Amino acid sequence: MSSLINTNVKPFNNKAYHAKDQYGEFIDITEESLKGHWSVFVFYPADFTFVCPTELSDLADHYEELKKLNVEVYAISTDTHFSHKAWHDSSESIKKIKFPMLADPTGALARNFDVMIEEEGLALRGTFIINSEGKIKTIEVNDLGIGRSAADLVRKVQAAQHIEANPNEVCPASWKPGAETLKPSLDLVGKI
Numbered sequence: 001m002s003s004l005i006n007t008n009v010k011p012f013n014n015k016a017y018h019a020k021d022q023y024g025e026f027i028d029i030t031e032e033s034l035k036g037h038w039s040v041f042v043f044y045p046a047d048f049t050f051v052c053p054t055e056l057s058d059l060a061d062h063y064e065e066l067k068k069l070n071v072e073v074y075a076i077s078t079d080t081h082f083s084h085k086a087w088h089d090s091s092e093s094i095k096k097i098k099f100p101m102l103a104d105p106t107g108a109l110a111r112n113f114d115v116m117i118e119e120e121g122l123a124l125r126g127t128f129i130i131n132s133e134g135k136i137k138t139i140e141v142n143d144l145g146i147g148r149s150a151a152d153l154v155r156k157v158q159a160a161q162h163i164e165a166n167p168n169e170v171c172p173a174s175w176k177p178g179a180e181t182l183k184p185s186l187d188l189v190g191k192i
Helices: 051-061 063-068 081-090 108-112 150-165
Strands: 013-018 025-030 038-043 071-077 101-103 125-130 136-142
Touching: 013 081, 038 051, 038 150, 051 063, 051 071, 051 150, 063 071, 063 150, 081 101, 125 150, 136 150
Parallel strands: 038 071, 071 101
Antiparallel strands: 013 025, 013 101, 038 125, 125 136
16 A cells, blocks of 8 residues: 555545534535645544544634644545534534535545545545645544544644754654754764
8 A cells, every 4th residue: 555645635626514604605625725725634434423523523622723823624524515514503512613524425535535434435534634735744544433632633733834844854752843853864873
């Protein structure tokens, strides 16, 4: 299996429910929508389920922090945009979401990101950080029962942005902004 790291997002065109105000709207999202800002794709199995609302609620709680980093969040499942709206209107956890919820009823987008579970018609819990040029910089894929942490996602975005701005540096484990980075060199070999 080849890695999607540093590859461009493949062309796509998906409907989304975007509840940016009290009414919300249906919009189209394409790969061109990702240009000029960082993006986070958060695939999840299905609306009206159990772990999914806890993850999306956690992500909603960190959304403003991500927006300050010039990041747009896109939640994606194989449900329709109509289902996303119905879930948004009926769930207190999902009502907090202000980012677009992409519909992928054919599973084409999930297949593009290698997270489709064909026999179930659902996506794994896949998280992808994409830079402003549309290149995939990080991938995290979890089994269906394992929820993700939005706080750690913020940290990973900060690290990805830092190394893009400072290509001669790398971020060690649990790195956070302001912490020391490393500059790979022969002098460091065997010294860490």
